[in-house]
Amino acid sequence: MTIxxxxxxxxxxxxxxxxxxLFEEFSRDKLKTRLIGSGSKSNLGNPLGSYQRLVxxxxxxxxxxxxxxxxxxxxxxxxxxxxxxSILGEQGQMLPLDPPELEGQTIGGLLATNRNGPxxxxxxxxxxxxxxxxxxxxxxxxxxxxxxxxxxxxxxDLHKLFIGSFGxxxxxxxxxxxxxxxxxxxxxxxxxFGSVEQAYQAARQCVRSxxxxxxxxxxxxxxxxxxxxxxxxxxxxxxxxxxxxxxxLSEICRKAGAVxxxxxxxxxxxxxxxxxxxxxxxxxxxxxxxxxxxxxxxxLPRAHALLAExxxxxxxxxRVVSRAGSGITYLLARPAPPKLEKLAPLIKKxxxxxxxxxxxxxxxxxxxxxxxxxxxxxxxxxxNASMQALKNALDPRHLLNPDLFKL
Amino acid sequence: xxxxxxxAAQVGPEVKATPIDREKLVRDMAGIVGPEGVLHxxxxxxxxxxxxxxxxxxxxxxxxxxxxxxxxRIVKYCNREQLFYTARGAGxxxxxxxxxxxxxxxxxxxxxxKILEIDAxxxxxxxxxxxxxxxxxxxxxxxxxYFVPDPSSQKACTIGGNVAENSGGPHTLVYGVTTNHxxxxxxxxxxxxxxxxxGKATDAPGYDMVGLFVGSEGTLGLVTKxxxxxxxxxxxxxxxxxxxxxxxxCSNAVSGIIRNGVIPAALEMMDNLMIGAVEASSHAGxxxxxxxxxxxxxxxxxxxxxxQAGTIEDICRREGAxxxxxxxxxAEREALWKGRKGAFGAVGRMSPxxxxxxxxxxxxKLPKVLAAVGDISRKYNLPIxxxxxxxxxxxxxxxxxxxxxxxxxxKAVKAGExxxxxxxxxxxxxxxxxxxxxxxxxxxxxxxxxxDLAIMRRVRQAFDTKGLCNPEKVIPTPGRCGxxxxxxxxxxxxxxxxxxxQAW
Numbered sequence: 001m002t003i004x005x006x007x008x009x010x011x012x013x014x015x016x017x018x019x020x021x022l023f024e025e026f027s028r029d030k031l032k033t034r035l036i037g038s039g040s041k042s043n044l045g046n047p048l049g050s051y052q053r054l055v056x057x058x059x060x061x062x063x064x065x066x067x068x069x070x071x072x073x074x075x076x077x078x079x080x081x082x083x084x085x086s087i088l089g090e091q092g093q094m095l096p097l098d099p100p101e102l103e104g105q106t107i108g109g110l111l112a113t114n115r116n117g118p119x120x121x122x123x124x125x126x127x128x129x130x131x132x133x134x135x136x137x138x139x140x141x142x143x144x145x146x147x148x149x150x151x152x153x154x155x156x157d158l159h160k161l162f163i164g165s166f167g168x169x170x171x172x173x174x175x176x177x178x179x180x181x182x183x184x185x186x187x188x189x190x191x192x193f194g195s196v197e198q199a200y201q202a203a204r205q206c207v208r209s210x211x212x213x214x215x216x217x218x219x220x221x222x223x224x225x226x227x228x229x230x231x232x233x234x235x236x237x238x239x240x241x242x243x244x245x246x247x248x249l250s251e252i253c254r255k256a257g258a259v260x261x262x263x264x265x266x267x268x269x270x271x272x273x274x275x276x277x278x279x280x281x282x283x284x285x286x287x288x289x290x291x292x293x294x295x296x297x298x299x300l301p302r303a304h305a306l307l308a309e310x311x312x313x314x315x316x317x318x319r320v321v322s323r324a325g326s327g328i329t330y331l332l333a334r335p336a337p338p339k340l341e342k343l344a345p346l347i348k349k350x351x352x353x354x355x356x357x358x359x360x361x362x363x364x365x366x367x368x369x370x371x372x373x374x375x376x377x378x379x380x381x382x383x384n385a386s387m388q389a390l391k392n393a394l395d396p397r398h399l400l401n402p403d404l405f406k407l
Numbered sequence: 408x409x410x411x412x413x414x415a416a417q418v419g420p421e422v423k424a425t426p427i428d429r430e431k432l433v434r435d436m437a438g439i440v441g442p443e444g445v446l447h448x449x450x451x452x453x454x455x456x457x458x459x460x461x462x463x464x465x466x467x468x469x470x471x472x473x474x475x476x477x478x479x480r481i482v483k484y485c486n487r488e489q490l491f492y493t494a495r496g497a498g499x500x501x502x503x504x505x506x507x508x509x510x511x512x513x514x515x516x517x518x519x520x521k522i523l524e525i526d527a528x529x530x531x532x533x534x535x536x537x538x539x540x541x542x543x544x545x546x547x548x549x550x551x552x553y554f555v556p557d558p559s560s561q562k563a564c565t566i567g568g569n570v571a572e573n574s575g576g577p578h579t580l581v582y583g584v585t586t587n588h589x590x591x592x593x594x595x596x597x598x599x600x601x602x603x604x605x606g607k608a609t610d611a612p613g614y615d616m617v618g619l620f621v622g623s624e625g626t627l628g629l630v631t632k633x634x635x636x637x638x639x640x641x642x643x644x645x646x647x648x649x650x651x652x653x654x655x656x657c658s659n660a661v662s663g664i665i666r667n668g669v670i671p672a673a674l675e676m677m678d679n680l681m682i683g684a685v686e687a688s689s690h691a692g693x694x695x696x697x698x699x700x701x702x703x704x705x706x707x708x709x710x711x712x713x714x715q716a717g718t719i720e721d722i723c724r725r726e727g728a729x730x731x732x733x734x735x736x737x738a739e740r741e742a743l744w745k746g747r748k749g750a751f752g753a754v755g756r757m758s759p760x761x762x763x764x765x766x767x768x769x770x771x772k773l774p775k776v777l778a779a780v781g782d783i784s785r786k787y788n789l790p791i792x793x794x795x796x797x798x799x800x801x802x803x804x805x806x807x808x809x810x811x812x813x814x815x816x817x818k819a820v821k822a823g824e825x826x827x828x829x830x831x832x833x834x835x836x837x838x839x840x841x842x843x844x845x846x847x848x849x850x851x852x853x854x855x856x857x858x859d860l861a862i863m864r865r866v867r868q869a870f871d872t873k874g875l876c877n878p879e880k881v882i883p884t885p886g887r888c889g890x891x892x893x894x895x896x897x898x899x900x901x902x903x904x905x906x907x908x909q910a911w
Contacts, residue, residue: 069666070769070800093668114610125610127618128587143862147854149767151584151799151839153573153622154847155855155881156863160586160618169614181668204528208551210642210708241711294608296529327529327608358591358606358634377612382602386870387614393869394862405613 008052010036012059016134016142016173019055023171024140026053032402033138035167037078037106041113043282044364045166045376049403057108060173063087065148071179072131072148077108077172088179096123096180098275100282108172114164117275118215118234121325123180126163133159134174138395142173150178161390167401169394183236186214186267187246190232191253192260196220199229200300202256203324206233207297211248216325217274218300223308223320228259231324234271277321281332287367289314291331291347295359300329303359306350307331313346315339335367344373351378375406427467427490427510436470436512439480444471444518455495455513459560460503460846461762461816466493466513473518475593475601475631481514482629483599485875493877494625496537496568499560501763502844504571504624508879514629516567522546523632530637531590531607536567536630540574543635552637555582558840559748567630573622575840577673577747578704580798582638584840586621591634594620596627597871607634619866624842625877627870641672641706645716646740649701649723650694650730654678654781654793657699658773660726661797665770669718673704674798675747678777681754681792681805688753691746692739694730701728701797702747750794751805758790758807762819765841766830770800779829780804787822789815801839802830828853843881851883861885 013019026033032051036042038058057078064074068091075084081099084107088094098117099110116125123129132146135158145158162172193199196218203216215234220227231253235245250261264270281288291310293303304320311318311333318333335343347370351361355378363376380387384407391398391407398407433447446452446469457463467490472478485492491511498505507513516537524533527550534543540561544553557576558564564574570592575584582588591605604616611617620627651657657676664674677685677700682693693700701723705715720731734740746753754761768776777793780802784791787806795803804826808819827837831853838847851860863882868874 067769067771069662069771071665071668072769124583124587127615128583137862141858141862143859144855145859145863147834147836149769149800149835149839151575151579151767151796151801152836153840153842154837155843155851155859156866157573157586157618157622158862158866160615163615163618164610164612165614207530208528208639210639212707238711238714241708241714244708244710292610294610296526296531296607298528299608328610357608358603358611359608360610360612362612380611380613382600383604383611383613383616385598385600386596386602386604386616389869390614390619390866393865 008054011053011055013055014059016060016136019136019171019173020140020142022055023136023138027139027397027399030397030399032399035171035401037109038080038104040102040105041109044113046404047368047371048401051402055171057106057171057173064174068093072150072176073179074148074174074176075107077175078106081105081107081110089182092182093179094182095129095177097126097129098271100276100278101272102279107175111163111172111175112165112167118217118271118323120323121216122212122214122236127160129177130159130163130175131178132176133162133172135162135170135172137170138397138399146176148176166404168391168405170400185239185242186234186236186271187242187263188232188234188267188270189246189250189261189263190230191250191258193229193231193258195226196229196304197301198257199231200304200324202231202253202258204297205252205256206249207325209248209252211235211245213245213249213325215271215274216323218304218322218324220304220308220320223311223318232270232274234267278330278332281317281334282365286334288365289331289333289335289343289367290365292362292364293329293354293359295327295329295354296357297325297327299357299359300324300327303329303354306353310343310346310350313339313342340367340369344370347374355381377405429467432468435484436468436481439484440470440472440477444473445469455498455515456506458498458500458503458505460501460506460844462503462506462845464506464508465510466507467510469513469515471515471518475595478514478595478629478631479599479601481512482595482597485512486599486873489873489875491875491878494567494571494629496565497539497563499564500568500572500842500844501765502838502842502846504842504844504877504880506845508845516565519631520565525550526607527552527637529607531634532637533632533634534566536565536570536633538566540564540566540569547637548640551640553640554635555579555588555638556585559751566633566635570621570630570633571623571625572840572842575796575801577675577796580674580796581670581672586618588636589617589621589633590636592617592620592630593632594628594630597873597876601631605634624844624881626867626881628876643709643712644704644706644740645712646702646704646734646743647716648693648732648743649703649720649728650697650732651699651701651727652697652729653727654699654777655774656727657701658777658797660701660723660728661773662771663722663726664719665798667718667722669715670798671703671715671719672706673702674796675702676700676793676795676797677702677747677750678793680790681750681794684753684757684792685746685750688756689742689746689749691742693746702743747794754792754805754807758809760808760810760816760819762806762808762823763841764802764804764806764823764826765838766802766827766835767839768800768802768830768833768835772833772835773797773800776802776829776833780826783822783825787818789818789822791822796839799839800835802826824850845880848879848881849883857885
């Protein structure tokens, strides 16, 4: 979207050296530079400040090294995520990240924006899977951290810094992941609860139980007060074991007061549809409002209520969805235009309430009218000085993806 | 000029050791932590000059803070007075991370050892850094929970030390190492300010400061509070031994298990020399005549457990396991683990000294690398026992030597360096869990070039602007890389001579 709007030509360096040469030149001339992959997630976070150069990683899309017997793979960062999965799939393996599907999205883009999905409950997020990377800093220097082995404490874990950094520290050129065998079977089920609180309580009991669900998601489509709530659950592994797990999860839900429980056909499709929910709101014609709150498991009901309140104020189509085993909850909405001015103060209030126990409220997507009144991430508390020091060390002239982070 | 040249020219802030007025220092420290929180007599300091590695250096003073505020005051004092400072937990580290290489203040965290909160519903605990690793798992066991990282030193090592080194342990194969189990940190940064990264919640916006700090070996600041993830105890556990008549078959079995994707909770390997040492000290029940054994632990729901164990047994038999023994009860299981976790100590009974190596290789390279370790043992004519986390390719060859025999220590250090160099050449790394510290600092160039190191130096200086925080650790000084071999040999010679002096 924004890429076409821009009059700038997209530069597509095909080697790490070429990226380095470009950056060295831009740095000399103090040219602010926007970094992108395929541009599929360019409406995430704060709008960018002005920039003079636009560099994409899509020509850095090769397979570098794949050792199926070691369960590790190294690829260039511009490789499309779908391509990576298909390479792994040929060997019966997968990268267990299940972000919302977007046409052409690159691995580098997924890492920079730290996307994931329902199955993070079992497999973790990008920080648990990325074991090394190569990168280019804004002055053209090339570096690497980590390696291609699953256990490694040599040097600083700089690769973790790039996850969720939105391209503000440097450009990833090559990444190494630990991967997993594809499960023999993925099964899913759901339980309906009369209240949101009951659904979360059931989810907490599932987490504390002997069982190992791969996903626990609450979905509330009708966010009016006292509406019912669905808890979606999934398990994966050998067929027999999965059946046992699903039976156990259903049982926990029934004991926790579920109105009904049922098993669902085609577990993988159910989970992918769940991961893709935000795409329904993130369309070209509508202006999505997508807010994420990170909290504790016991903090979820309150965070959910907060988001539901914002959703109701926004009017229009809205729902609240949670990674109920991971302490993450989302508002997905398409606000009615006249309601916009009311939203910013409500969101700020919600943010203040969310900032306990390391929790946070992030405005991932919002109608353009809202941005002047809101920062996507909010302040970083007393960690701000450390993040600023890092930014100054790695991108001293603040050239990369300007103003995305207010540091 | 390129960035690396620039960096080499500017080595960062020049740090001078100010002549220290010991009496004033002790008085000032007592003013912060109370007189009972300061050690300064040489006799006492001697206990704090070493850790589990071969290096030593005396601090000027050891202080025992009780709060983050006291730590912050100590760090501010160091800034004002240009004093070096180094954090220390239990001193069980194996790479010299807590040795005050340039003297100054050693900040010992043993009095900050409380569990501040157990939040079982949210699977979190908030603890002080001096808490002993095992004490945490014991405290949360009544809630059906545990803390996953379980280094062999877990009876003594501290959570703060685990955070500094990003420690592992046998049971981190499936669930990950320390960095995967820490969600929040309170840190006193080198500017003397108390800062909070993350918390009980995950996915804090901004940069992953927790991810950077875990494993930074105390070079970016001092951790004063840790929020950890707790994990439900497994419903059932099955522990068994697969016995092999050759090391090669055993390592092939490891490769086969990983390739198959049935990854057990723990997958540990020991060779014949190690089995002998372990049996001599603990009578755990390992077969003395085996060339190698695999200690395997599976956990989960009983049905799935049996199926997984069955698959692993099939793979082992296919690769030539001669025997398969299952621990029949908790006592047998504990005996096997006691033997495994006491392995380093057991070697201490067999050999006057030993040098633990901590290399990692891609798992499919294990057969090749283990054969090469045998060659290195013959080359230096020093016995090398192998015990290691086979599942993650994390080797722990123990090079046995006699420090009283002239030249033996140097040979051991060189053998260790040969092993590490080979791991690097096979696509692996210098350390899986023991850290770089001072021990492997000058080997960093086996896997990082000057540009990589210059960037790490930039990150370090962003925090430690004055160069006072745990000096001379992890990152070699620029231009040092070419000289590694000589430097290590010289270091070994110095240690040898110093020890010889002390023996007098």
